[in-house]
Each structure stands twice: as C-alpha cells, then as structure tokens.
Amino acid sequence: MAHQLHLEKEKYRQWVKAGLGLGYLKEGLVPFCNDIAVQQHKDILQNIRSTKSLPSTVTCGICRVETLKPDHKPVGNAKNRVCPLGQVKCSCCCKGKIACPNNICGAIYDFIVQHHASTPPAPNWKNTDAKQWVTDPWSICKCFINAPGYEQKQSAGETDCTGLLHLMINNQYFHSHIGCNVTGTNNLFTKVRHYRNAIFHSSSMELEESEADTYLDDMIAVLQDGKELLNRSDAQIAVKKLQDLKNKDFIITTESFEEILRQIKEEMAKVLKSTESAATKEEYDDLKKKLIDLEAKMSDEKKGKLENEKELAELKKTSSALKKKLLELEAKMSRENDEKLENAELKKKLGVLETLVSEQKKEIAKIKSETSSGQSQNYEQTKLGE
Structure with missing residues (x-):
C-alpha cells in the first residue's frame, strides 16, 4: 500500500510529527493569547478614558483606519512632515484625515503604533477593522500580525501558531508576560515562528529525526516560558502532547493526516491571498x-x-x-x-x-x-x- 510505504520512511514520519507539533503548540498558546488580549484591551480603554476624562460608557463603531486621524501630530515643516512615533507613511502626516467623533479611536491608533516592537513600528492595518477596536480585543491584536490572511480571524482560536507568535513578538504589551527575550532575529520565539515555513514548504516532505526533535524541543521551550506559560495548565497539556510526539512508538492515525491536510490548505490560502494585489x-x-x-x-x-x-x-x-x-x-x-x-x-x-x-x-x-x-x-x- 502507498501510504504504508510512506509511513515506513522514517524521515516522512518525522515531517508529519513536526507538522502535528505546530497544531499542539497552537493549542497551548491560544488561551494565553486570548487572556492577554482581553487584559490589554481593558487597560487601553481604562487609560484613554482616564487620561481624557471620558465616561465609562463611551464607545465608537464608525471610524475607519483609512480615514482616521491619529491623536499625535507630525513634526517638521509643511513640506517635510515626519511622524514623531517613527511610523513610515503615518496617517498623521496626511491631509484630510478625520478625527474620531468620540475622541477614542485616535488614541487607540497611537497605542498600537507605540507598542509595535519593530523599528520603525509597522502595524499591519490591513488585518484590522477600526470600527471594532472599542468592543473587540482581537481586532487590536491583529495589527501586530505582520502577515496577510488574518483579517477575517475573530479570535486566537481561529489564528494559526505563526500568527500567534507574530503577535507575541511584535506586541510589546505581551513582552511583559513573557520571560524569554523576544527581540532580535535569533530569539526562541522567532526561530519557532520560522519552523512553519521550514515544515510546510519542504519539497520532500521529509525531516531528519534530529531536526524534527529540535523543532519539537523548541516548541516545548516556548510553552515552558518561565514568566506565565509554565504555570498554565493548558500550555503544559500541550507540552505533554509534544513530548509524546518524540516517542518512537507514536501512532500516526487518519486524524493525524487530516490535520496536516487542513494546515496545508490554510497555508495555500495565505499564499493565494498574498498574490491578489501582485503586479500584472x-x-x-x-x-x-x-x-x-x-x-x-x-x-x-x-x-x-x-x-x-x-x-x-x-x-x-x-x-x-x-x-x-x-x-x-x-x-x-x-x-x-x-x-x-x-x-x-x-x-x-x-x-x-x-x-x-x-x-x-x-x-x-x-x-x-x-x-x-x-x-x-x-x-x-x-x-x-x-
């Protein structure tokens, strides 16, 4: 049987196991990311309402990122205006933008730019809908996912582990809940984020056992981050599943195949999405x-x-x-x-x-x-x- 021949190839088994590991990593990160997203959202609104003396009932659902005027103002002369927060092509430097009528969305815009960890800050405005900022924590989090294909994702549970890792790396608010240093290009979280490409873009669909074990070990290390994840039961349940994958007797079932299929289809959708606006x-x-x-x-x-x-x-x-x-x-x-x-x-x-x-x-x-x-x-x- 063809499938049996494949399963007898150890390198193929290792590739499947690494792919399954990404799914378990996501399982361990979802509750954590949801909780921090809600906490961040609450803190943002409380800070803005307090700073601006706004009532606790203030809300908004009409502002659009494309037309929103930020709270901060550009510096420099009329011919050479620059964003003081360092964002390239910032809305603060554009004429014709509209201030939030409820005096809240411009401040949220500023928070997103100020807390983006890249230099210069580069929020992904295409992933978000400003109309939902005041009511939906995840609509703010998606600004920190610097990759296409997440604009329709409504929660951490709908987001793959790559998107969750983007969020944790790029959102400085999350940094205070992570013990590991996530800055630079060689940190643990960034390495694990790159594993998805290494796994699903492999032309041979094969991995050496040592390579697969390295991937799984690093995924485990992410979920055992000592600041908070190590003490979360959901993250440690996922760690156990990842450790089981390293067992030589691990059974690859039909369900395992179907999970890999689902992840590859999702990856294909992202590739197609990224070419929609390509040059003709x-x-x-x-x-x-x-x-x-x-x-x-x-x-x-x-x-x-x-x-x-x-x-x-x-x-x-x-x-x-x-x-x-x-x-x-x-x-x-x-x-x-x-x-x-x-x-x-x-x-x-x-x-x-x-x-x-x-x-x-x-x-x-x-x-x-x-x-x-x-x-x-x-x-x-x-x-x-x-």
Whole structure:
C-alpha cells in the first residue's frame, strides 16, 4: 500500500510529527493569547478614558483606519512632515484625515503604533477593522500580525501558531508576560515562528529525526516560558502532547493526516491571498513603454528638438519616477513568481496526502468489514505505528 510505504520512511514520519507539533503548540498558546488580549484591551480603554476624562460608557463603531486621524501630530515643516512615533507613511502626516467623533479611536491608533516592537513600528492595518477596536480585543491584536490572511480571524482560536507568535513578538504589551527575550532575529520565539515555513514548504516532505526533535524541543521551550506559560495548565497539556510526539512508538492515525491536510490548505490560502494585489505583466509592459518613449524624447532634446531645459527637467523627473516604479514592479513580479511556485508545491503535497488519507480509509473500511470493530481499531494502530 502507498501510504504504508510512506509511513515506513522514517524521515516522512518525522515531517508529519513536526507538522502535528505546530497544531499542539497552537493549542497551548491560544488561551494565553486570548487572556492577554482581553487584559490589554481593558487597560487601553481604562487609560484613554482616564487620561481624557471620558465616561465609562463611551464607545465608537464608525471610524475607519483609512480615514482616521491619529491623536499625535507630525513634526517638521509643511513640506517635510515626519511622524514623531517613527511610523513610515503615518496617517498623521496626511491631509484630510478625520478625527474620531468620540475622541477614542485616535488614541487607540497611537497605542498600537507605540507598542509595535519593530523599528520603525509597522502595524499591519490591513488585518484590522477600526470600527471594532472599542468592543473587540482581537481586532487590536491583529495589527501586530505582520502577515496577510488574518483579517477575517475573530479570535486566537481561529489564528494559526505563526500568527500567534507574530503577535507575541511584535506586541510589546505581551513582552511583559513573557520571560524569554523576544527581540532580535535569533530569539526562541522567532526561530519557532520560522519552523512553519521550514515544515510546510519542504519539497520532500521529509525531516531528519534530529531536526524534527529540535523543532519539537523548541516548541516545548516556548510553552515552558518561565514568566506565565509554565504555570498554565493548558500550555503544559500541550507540552505533554509534544513530548509524546518524540516517542518512537507514536501512532500516526487518519486524524493525524487530516490535520496536516487542513494546515496545508490554510497555508495555500495565505499564499493565494498574498498574490491578489501582485503586479500584472500588462502594467509592467505599459510602464516599460512609457519609459522608452520618455528616453526617446530626452534623446531628441540632445539633438536640439526640444525647445527649453524646463521641459527636459520635467521629463528627467518623470523618467526617474518611472524607473523607480519599474524596479518595484520587477521585484513584485519576481515575488509573485516565487509565490506561484510555492503554491504549486503545496498543491502537489496536498494531492499526495489526500491520496494517502483516501487509501488509508479504504484499507480500514475493508478490514472492518472482515473483522470486529475492536480488531479493526487494533489493526489501524498496529499498522500506522510501524
């Protein structure tokens, strides 16, 4: 049987176990992240209401991130305004923004920017809906997930472990509840966040046992962080499951396969989402033609066909802007091609795993028709544990 051949390959077993480990890691992090999100939300609102002498009943549900005017103001002159909080392209520097009529959403905006751990701060405004900030803790947390595909997630439970780790790394409020240093690029939390790509983007769907054990050990270490997670029962239940995965006799069941399938489908959805706004070839070709035409005009000017230097200066300025745009599009198209290849690889893996699940179910159904249900269950565990 094809699935049995796969299961006999130890490296394949290790890959499946590592994938399951990500699911257990999420299980251990969800309650913690939900609790801190609620606590953070409560503290934000209390601080704003106290600072601004607002009534406890004040609320809002009409502001949009795209049009919201932050509470903080830009510094510098009219031609060179800069965000004092360090955010690039901050709304504070844009004209036409609208202040929150309830005097609360602009302050929440400021809190998000001030508590984003990256330098410069880079909240992901596309993941959130400002209309929900006053009533929904998770709508604020999603601003700290610097990856696409989370805008529809309504809670920690709907968010994968990668998104939860993004939140814990990027949200400074969470840092006070974590003992481990989560700054820099080599910290434990960031390493574990990268494991999802290493696992699900593996073309061979194989891992060495030592490599899989390292992944699982680091996941365990995250859940045993000494500040709070170590003392949470839900996190330690997940630790036990991760430790069981390292057992050589661990049984890979049909349910295990289906969990891996679910995670790969979710990863595919994110890849597709990230290419929705990718540059098109038509857009690139149009810009290329405009650049060629401009350079031709500039060449003509050198031959005396343009009447004044002012027009040439404008042409040079436009040409420079188009060249910059072309470079951006070339980079964007390159990323798009990489993402298409990545998605094709994920689809290939998905097809293989779906076949394995189908064959496994057929084999179990056949055995069940010939034996008692108790014997069949024993057969499944025996075969899958090989």
